Amino acid sequence: MFNWSKKKSKLLYKYLFSYLLVFMLPFITISTILYHISVGKLEKEIIRSNMDKIDQIKDMTDTRLSELNSLATKISYDHRLTPYMLTEPYYDQQAIEELIRYKMSNSFIDEIFLNFNESKDLVYSSKGTSTFHTFVQSTYPVKNKDIEALNKGMQIQSNPLSQIIDIASKNSNGKRVIAYSYPIPIQSSSPYGTVTFFIKEETLSKLMKNALGDFEGNSFIFDADYNLFASNENGVQIDLDFVKNISANNDGNTHKDFKNEDYSFSIARSQLSGWTFVSVMPTQQFYGKMTSLKYFIFMVLLGLAVVGITVVCYLSFKQYKPIQNLAQYLGNKEQMNHSKKQSNEIELIRTKIESIYEDSEFLKRKIIAHKPFVRAQFLTNLLKGEGKEHQDIIALANDLKISLRGDSFFVIAVSYKGKIKKQETFTYWKKIVETIHEISHEECCGYGVELVHDYTAAIIVNIKDDSSNWNESRQLFSHHLIELLKKHCSILPFVGIGQIYKEANKINRSFIEATASIENDILHHETHAIFFEDLSIDNDETIWFPEESRLKFIQSLKQGDRVVAKETLAEILDSLAQKKFPSYMLKCTCFDLINTVLKTIAELGIEHNPEEVKRLSDFQTLDQLKESATIFIDQICLEVEKRKESHNDQLRDNIMEYIQKQYKHHTLSLEMISDHFQISSSYVSRFIREQTGITFTQLVWKLRMDEFKQQLVNTNRTIKEIVLDIGYFDVSNFTRKFRKEEGITPSQYRKYHQQNRDDQKAL
Known part of the structure; x- marks a missing residue:
């Protein structure tokens, strides 16, 4: 396709490799970031979903418990459920029916019963009135180990109390219930009784059933003392004490290792009840769910890489051709100019x-x-x-x-x-x-x-x-x-x-x-x-040439402008030629013109050659006078130009001499030079630039730098002393400028040059 030499082919390969590198580095970086963001985002969404489910269970439980609190408040102020109404034979049946309605109004409750301080041995429930012993033996059988705890809970006098009670009846399938007791009236300093709600464990377990979704794992509910209220297990065996320890010391989402396997914990705490809600699942389940996503992302990125590399190769070959042509063109120019290849x-x-x-x-x-x-x-x-x-x-x-x-x-x-x-x-x-x-x-x-x-x-x-x-x-x-x-x-x-x-x-x-x-x-x-x-x-009546022409001619000579001088001379002689003067009068007028030239030379202080003056005055025609005067004009203007140059040279020497003497003074400025030489500061600036090729500031800096270097190498004065001596007050600013210009600090400059000097002496 292309007819390139081996050397150029290597350059093309480097060029192609550079393009590939430019493409692949950001592509790999972006692909890696995109891959990890996508996978990580999915992982976070799964964790967040589990956390949301736990939060949802917590919120639902809090709502139910808030309802129990409201229910307990209603019961405490219900006139049909007072000790008097429950003890009177005529009204006790109404009271029992009212308890039944309260129980039916909340599906979260399995049983509700009342106990009053004045009759501690009696229990009033939706199933009727009985003694506490009969209630825990027949009405709602409780295992013996929990009877005493339940009895104490039914007699609380301050804050609500939650207890885990094991049920012994066959009808309850050996399940546990949570006894939630409230002193009534609520928040009273002198309660007269207690209302207790029984909540089945399976009710809480149902709430947790969907906490893990399709994942394998367990979910738990602990009370404030990290006693297990309820749990839901789904194919994961994990130590309960380990879960309690993690739940007590962490919050939100966390990962912990148990028996060489990583588990993901979602932990939420209720501010209302103090209960802790936990879900636990193996972390590796996430990657199983993400396998299809990983494969899809990988295939998409691989396809993009193939397309990108193909385009890079095509563009590299296509775009190299103009570069090769440009290089050949410049190479030919270099060869023509005998430059280094x-x-x-x-x-x-x-x-x-x-x-x-x-x-x-x-x-x-x-x-x-x-x-x-x-x-x-x-x-x-x-x-x-x-x-x-x-x-x-x-x-x-x-x-x-x-x-x-x-x-x-x-x-x-x-x-x-x-x-x-x-x-x-x-x-x-x-x-x-x-x-x-x-x-x-x-x-x-x-x-x-x-x-x-x-x-x-x-x-x-x-x-x-x-x-x-x-x-x-x-x-x-x-x-x-x-x-x-x-x-x-x-x-x-x-x-x-x-x-x-x-x-x-x-x-x-x-x-x-x-x-x-x-x-x-x-x-x-x-x-x-x-x-x-x-x-x-004032010269209208003159018979000579016009006064304004004479002044213009004189001034052109003084300015050294030979063009205007010759032009004005020609105008004067042409005007004389057009006038009908007698020959003697024309001769006198021409001598007056010659005399004007000689007077101008005298005013300018230019020495003249008598032979040239003689040749100027020895004319026969106006053309001869013009020719001789033109030569004389060239000589005068040349001398004027030389004097101007000499004046500039003298002024330059004087200004440079003045700067050489004054550059160590910090007050040196264009205005100072201007006042000394009685010329404007703008002219001084322009004149220095014209004569030296650098600005006034650059000139002073150069002189001060040269002096600073000389003292730095040849004296033992401190840097501060030298800086002050050459006209600077700000030592740090001078040091910064010095380093910027020389590439090293003044101390390094002194050390380097003194070392070189010592080495030369040693040789």
């Missing part, structure tokens, strides 16, 4: 899945940890003009949960450049950074990012496509931003606003314009937001 298909798949899972988890952690940085980096790249196509930018923004709902954008630059003079102003700056993180107002949504250079931040604002007036939306959003800044800062920052551009990949143009507006704001000391297009108002 795995021992079998399962191992190959497992290794591959583990590798994919680990890569996935690693990437997930990286994404989560870098998300703030990625967001900031994404916004920064948009400001630099390093974004991709518009649709790609929108897709990436959606992944970062940045909602760009339209294709119209502008940038607002916020800066404290020149205003940061004291700690209070820096506090305002931190509030500004928090405020501009994300701002929404009517049809605009802005996302802010901090730029560490000169305490400047930028807000990229997106306008909805359905906005009725983009310029009005821009003004309303700008006004809303100014109001937010006023709430948090008594010293307002400079605010510059770039023009609106279509598509996200042109955001850097608006950013350059916004920063150019700030430059103009600083020069003119304005206190309100400056829109870039307003910069040209």
